[in-house]
Amino acid sequence: MTKMKEVISLAHGSGGKLTQELIKNFFLPSFNNPFLAPLTDSAVVEMNGVKFAFTTDSYVIKPLFFPGGDIGKLSVAGTINDLAVAGAKPVFITCGFIIEEGLPLAALKKIVSSIEQTARCAGVEVVAGDTKVVEKGSADGIFINTTGIGVIPPQINLKIASLKIGDYIIINGTVGDHSVAVLSSREELGFEESIESDCAPLYDLVKAIKPWWRFIKFMRDPTRGGIAGISNEIAQGQNFAIKIQEENVPLREETKALCELLGIDPLYLANEGKIIFFVEREKAEDILKALRIHALGKNANIIGEIVAEPVGKVYLETSIGTKRVLDMLIEDQLPRIC
Numbered sequence: 186m187t188k189m190k191e192v193i194s195l196a197h198g199s200g201g202k203l204t205q206e207l208i209k210n211f212f213l214p215s216f217n218n219p220f221l222a223p224l225t226d227s228a229v230v231e232m233n234g235v236k237f238a239f240t241t242d243s244y245v246i247k248p249l250f251f252p253g254g255d256i257g258k259l260s261v262a263g264t265i266n267d268l269a270v271a272g273a274k275p276v277f278i279t280c281g282f283i284i285e286e287g288l289p290l291a292a293l294k295k296i297v298s299s300i301e302q303t304a305r306c307a308g309v310e311v312v313a314g315d316t317k318v319v320e321k322g323s324a325d326g327i328f329i330n331t332t333g334i335g336v337i338p339p340q341i342n343l344k345i346a347s348l349k350i351g352d353y354i355i356i357n358g359t360v361g362d363h364s365v366a367v368l369s370s371r372e373e374l375g376f377e378e379s380i381e382s383d384c385a386p387l388y389d390l391v392k393a394i395k396p397w398w399r400f401i402k403f404m405r406d407p408t409r410g411g412i413a414g415i416s417n418e419i420a421q422g423q424n425f426a427i428k429i430q431e432e433n434v435p436l437r438e439e440t441k442a443l444c445e446l447l448g449i450d451p452l453y454l455a456n457e458g459k460i461i462f463f464v465e466r467e468k469a470e471d472i473l474k475a476l477r478i479h480a481l482g483k484n485a486n487i488i489g490e491i492v493a494e495p496v497g498k499v500y501l502e503t504s505i506g507t508k509r510v511l512d513m514l515i516e517d518q519l520p521r522i523c
Contacts (some may be wrong), residue, residue, distance in 0.1 A: 193273070200409025200513040205418075223345075224418075226267035226406065229337065236337035238273035240264060243330045246523055249292065251370040253362075253381030256329055257299030259457060259523065261409070264333040265307050265386040270404040270460055272343050273335030275388055278304065279313040280331050285324035296327065307386040309333075330523050335388075339399055347402045350425055352491040353469035355462040357390060357476050358383065358484040359435040360412060361454035365443050380439045383458030390460070390482055394475045400468040405461050408523055412488070413452040415461060416499040417513040424496055429489040429511065432504040452501070453514060455522045463491070 191323045196203045206226065220228040227238035242259045254262075261278065268275045280300060284293065304311050366382040368374065387406070394401075412434070416427045429452065436451055444451045458481065464472050469487055476482030499511040 196515060197280035199514070200414055204409075204517055205513070218458050220353055225271065227271040227273065227333075227335075229271060230330030236273075236339070238268045238335045238337055239333070240267040240271075241330065241332040242267060243328060244523065245325065245328050246367065247325055248367070248370055249296070249326050251382055252366045254384035254457075255296060255299050256327060258303045258375040259382075259384050260305070260329040260331045261300050261303040261309070261382050262386040262457060263523065264331040265309060265388055266406045266457075266460070268333050268335035269386075269388040269391045270281060270343075270406050271335070271337060272391070272401075272404070273337045273388075274392075274397070275307060275309045275333055275335040275386075277310055277312045278331055278333040280311055280329060281315040282317070283324050283328040283330075284316065284318050285326050286318060286321040288326050292326070296329075307388065309386075326424045338398070341401075341410035343401065345401050345403055345423065346465035348419075348423070348425065348463055348491055349402075350491050350493050351466045352402055352463050353466050353474065353487050353489070354427070354429070354487060354489040355464060355469065355473055356407075356412070356435065357387075357460055357462075357482040358458070358486050359437050359440070360407070360456055360459065361440045361444070363457040364411075364522055365437075365440045369443070374443065380437060383456055385458040385481060387458065387460055387481060390476070390479050393479045393482075394472055397464075397468055397472045397475060400465040401462055401470065402465065403463040406460055407459055409436065409455050411451070411453040411455060412461065413450070413499060413511040414513055416489075416511065419463075420497055420499050422497060424490050426495050426497065427489060428492045428502055429499065430502050433486050433488045435484045435486050435488075452511060457523060466490070 197207050227240040230237050230239060242263055244256050248257045250445055264278050265275045274302050362380060362383040365380050405415045420427045440451055473485055476485040501509045501511050
């Protein structure tokens with residue numbers, strides 16, 4: 186365990202080790218219950234024989250507008266995706282706005298329009314909200330909190346406990362696009378015209394592979410911490426390991442170039458339009474073909490599998506045949522990315 190700092194730092198919100206320790210040491214002792222304890226993207230609750238997914242998230246990205254999206258699109262898509270990876274059809278969301286004094290009304294109008302358009306295209310209703318205004322210098326323009334509710338079909342039953350050695354891991358496209366787009370825009374690195382964020386609501390993609398739902402064991406969206414971070418969350422405390430095959434991970438040349446330039450690992454970069462599917466080995470190729478038919482899955486690939494050892498760990502099988510442990514980072518490589 187890393188030594189807890191005496192004050193909150195940006196690293197506590199990065200999705201890495203400090204985030205995990207903050208949750209386990211401060212929040213879980215007070216709020217622990219069967220719905221929260223799994224620490225998945227959505228809580229699953231059952232009422233009158235119907236299963237629901239319930240999620241909440243806050244968005245604090247900088248800059249507010251980036252290639253391929255903005256904080257409004259991100260907030261709706263991110264909430265929909267947290268429901269989608271629970272197998273739920275998104276139905277309702279709420280939006281809470283914390284607006285900084287001095288934000289141009291034109292920017293607010295653009296953000297609200299983006300929320301409306303993204304929700305409408307995804308078939309989701311914004312049914313409640315709240316607005317607060319804070320002093321200049323207190324909110325980086327605007328922060329958005331969203332809550333979402335979705336309905337889980339009876340044929341979907343996703344659990345980490347159902348994973349077994351031999352299951353395959355699929356991702357629906359190139360990794361790191363969101364982080365590269367945001368970072369390039371923030372720092373004016375010159376990649377803005379060549380790569381856009383993958384920010385997109387993904388339930389339609391999940392719905393497109395409905396014939397294979399019963400062969401999907403588990404799903405996660407690799408946002409903060411990327412593929413490596415989410416894989417570590419899944420493997421911790423389990424009786425298996427996760428192997429990622431480097432040569433099979435879809436990666437844009439622009440992303441690869443920027444990572445090499447800055448010395449960062451693309452496997453830890455945030456994504457906002459990707460799902461990691463853990464599926465039965467025998468049906469992996471069928472699921473892969475179905476994903477590739479959809480526009481949001483055309484670059485899908487099998488990137489790894491559940492293996493026996495080292496128990497509870499994640500490792501990379503490199504393109505030259507070596508192995509490298511993919512540990513969970515203490516803090517994210519890129520802060521304020523979603």
